[in-house]
Amino acid sequence: MSEDAGVRAGFELDAGALEAWMQARMKVPPGPLTISQFSGGQSNPTYGVTVGGLSLVLRRKPPGPLLKGAHDVLREARVMGALGEAGFPVPRILGVCEDPEVIGTAFYLMAHVEGRIVWDPATDIADPGERAATFDAMNATLARLHSLDIDALGLSDYGRRGGFVQRQTALWTRQYREDVDAGRDQHMDRLADWLGERDLPDETSVIHGDFRIDNLILHPGRPEVAAVIDWELSTLGHPLADFAYHLMMYRMPAHLGGLAGRDLQALGIPAEADYVAAYAERTGRSALPDLDVFVAFNMFRFAAIIHGIRGRVIRGNAVSPKARKRADEFPELARLAWEQAVKAGAR
Known part of the structure; x- marks a missing residue:
């Protein structure tokens, strides 16, 4: 993400109200308060806030009417707060406001984490050795997340236990079939x-x-994970479904943002089999026998989401060039999803 010079129209904040809330709740140092907005694809608007030499990040619900349960920034703050207490790399939560009267929506403030955002490791990281170490750090971070004790984190009610893949399959099957x-x-x-x-x-x-x-967010000078961000979709679920979603990067072609077809050895990126073996070892597994099923599930869910975008394009209420491009990708994504099932034994 990059930080824009100002705030986009329709996303303005009441700087005076925000500063008063911060002074009362957080004891921030005195000084002029400045606000800028981060660009990027996240659905919850994110801002850079500076006051008295202190650099913070504010994340809020989007303005306007929202679907029930959508854009729950307070849920994000809760999981990051719990993970931070356990020493997991997330931005430190500094303040949470449930009152929409302050700036128009609920919001939270977190510490600004210095570091790098990488979009394409093949081009955004120059050295093959650094790429290898970065992938290993990603693998270790996700394995660590999946090894944390839910009850010790205080997150036993953060979602439903069990049946995650079955519920999600039923949900996205219904969404797909209903969008005629x-x-x-x-x-x-x-x-x-x-x-x-x-x-x-x-x-x-x-x-x-x-x-x-x-x-x-990668460390500014080392191939280490400084923080994991964007927890909007977090919940209690099947860890192998989460890992398989991450692993889709190996199965997607380059024009869809993946690594398939690239010379991984020359790039310094571990082969998929080695990456899977590292995760299995870190999570105490001897093997991941159903991995192709989990990958197929994730690609099915992804294709169903794109199918929904396709429907909105056809109905004329999703007219951006990006939406149209995504809609055109649906048949290929559906085919790729079925290919994963075939690998798992589907006929």
């Missing part, structure tokens, strides 16, 4: 039926839900 405008796809139809019949060994951990390299 976007049409049907033979690969999605077969995959929905196949996933619905799978009986997977169940387990539960805290999951991030969107663990990608661009949702990490």
